[in-house]
Amino acid sequence: MKKIRIGGGAGYGGDRLEPALKLLEEGNLDYICFECLAERTIALAQKEKKSDPKKGYNHLLEYRMGAILPILKGKKTKVISNMGAANPFQAMKVTQEIARKMGIKGLKIAAVLGDDVLDTIRQSLYLPILETGKPLSTIEPQIISANAYIGVGGIVEALKNGADIILTGRVSDPSLFLAPMIYEFGWKMDDFEKLGKGTMIGHLLECAGQVSGGYFADLNRKAVPDLWDLGFPFAELEESGDGLISKVTGTGGLINTATCTEQLLYEIHDPAQYLTPDCIADFSKVEFEAIADNCVRFSKATGKEATDTYKVSVGYSNGYAGEGQISYGGHDCIARARLAAEIVKKRLEKLSLQDVRLDIIGLNSISPMETEPKDLQEVRLRVCAKADNFEKARHIGQEVETLYTNGPYGGGGVSQHVEEIISVASVLLPKSAVNIHVEYLNT
Structure with a gap:
């Protein structure tokens, strides 16, 4: 039975790098995903791009790629990240240049584009703001950015075309992790049970050190060993969508049923109706079972068909x-x-x-x-x-x-x-109004 391993390399834009390098070196990974965006950070990135068209990607892109690329030379691990932020195309060019300076050849780098929907939003000022119910027209003069939370489509396309490093803009956090599962296991886009399982796995991994005890730690009540050396998590997955979550042996932190349960519920309004671009995930029946130290098996997530709209974060x-x-x-x-x-x-x-x-x-x-x-x-x-x-x-x-x-x-x-x-306002935009496409460069 085919299995793959996916690691969580970052939980936010300024996260540590050392635990990700440890994962790459010792985790026997097929993929590592760096989740580096939030609603406000992409609006700030769009503002930076307006001042300098060659900026707008994650500020640590060069730092991370400079450390990651030499490790990738002898490994099969592919990298997926939303470090492209407001400028995935430029992030791709920068990554290509770093690889070339290092003499690394044979890499295919992809940029997933299309989440920037500012022009569409400016023509859709009648859309109601979810937080207030007022139309977008009430903040129209102050609008500086609009990015749709797109799903797995562009990443899966890039993987099918042989990309080794995939940089995106505002892709939904769990979609970064779900995409390689769809590609590797050949899951159908209407197999919502598996999409729900993959979304749950992505949600466990997306905040990196949080599920390894970082945000769980609470002095003696919830003691976590060696937080200074917190290890980032990886998931080992089966074609069924079930699997286990663990971390590299010898690293600090803690992965048990409690850390997984806390992360499962993190930022989830309704565990039975978690709306994502790819499906509506249902975590309400998820079970965690500790099968060894720092190793937890998960099962029983599911899902159903997604809505026909994307959530759009409008920065103003x-x-x-x-x-x-x-x-x-x-x-x-x-x-x-x-x-x-x-x-x-x-x-x-x-x-x-x-x-x-x-x-x-x-x-x-x-x-x-x-x-x-x-x-x-x-x-x-x-x-x-x-x-x-x-x-x-x-x-x-x-x-x-x-x-x-x-x-x-x-x-x-x-x-x-x-x-x-x-500030950020949220609206819903029909998926039909968003055009997702992928660009490529080689080293």
């Missing part, structure tokens, strides 16, 4: 966030921080700011304490607010800095920061 400019911070230490540090907060609050009233927050970090920035501690020796005041222009936002941090000499005494370590707010 939503003003500016201004922030200032200052620390107070020693006797009466809490009282002085509170006085400083009141001073800045009064000074900012004339600016007509929104969402003003005045937090004393260590005391009430997450949740207020019922009784004030008597032994705190230092706190940090954070003032943050939303403004409709850059100059107003900058003034927030400036007012915090003036506390140096305008009181109360003893403030230090001021920092200031201004950032444009990129």
Whole structure:
């Protein structure tokens, strides 16, 4: 019976590289997938691409490819990643150039294109925003990007055409992992039971170290060994869609039925109705069975036919966030921080700011304490607010800095920061309006 191994090489854009290299070297992988996108990160990447047409891909692409490509030379492992972000074609060219400089020949690199639907969205301003119910036209002047969550189609096509490295834009996270299963096992696109199983596997792997105990770890209540050396997971899969999840022997972390259950439910609104571009997955009857240390067998996921729409993340400019911070230490540090907060609050009233927050970090920035501690020796005041222009936002941090000499005494370590707010709105777009295609380069 045919089996394949797929590794989870990254769980977000800035994830560690060393555990992925360990997987490549010792995991006997057929595929490794690097999941590096989120709703807001692709909007920021689109903004960067507008400033420089040669940018807009993941900032760590060169770093990762520079380390991965030499390892791939002697292995059969294929790489699939959404590190292409807003610019998969340029990411493909950059990867080709890195390989050529290393003297690596015979690689076929693919870029899956078509998720960028900004032009279509600009012609579809009647579409309702899922979060508010209002039409897209209400944010039309601020729209900067629109990317559809596409599925496995482009990746499967690239695999059929012999691609060794496949770079995509906004592909649904589990689709990165599902695509090689469809290709290797010859699954039909209307075999929704298997697509549901593959989607579940992809969901377990997509956040990399989370399922290996990273996000599970909670001091003594859920102790995880050697978190400093957290190993990333791989799945060994059968043609039926069942299989096991594990990690390289000797790495830190923990894979058991509890870590798998937590990851199974992560970001899932309804385990029986998980909507993806490829199917509606049903995780409600999934079973996990520990068959060895750090080795869990999974079964009984299923699915049904997908909807006829793609979810589209529409990025738009939503003003500016201004922030200032200052620390107070020693006797009466809490009282002085509170006085400083009141001073800045009064000074900012004339600016007509929104969402003003005045937090004393260590005391009430997450949740207020019922009784004030008597032994705190230092706190940090954070003032943050939303403004409709850059100059107003900058003034927030400036007012915090003036506390140096305008009181109360003893403030230090001021920092200031201004950032444009990129927000995300979601809409549903008919799949028929999206044209997915694949480009190729060779080394």
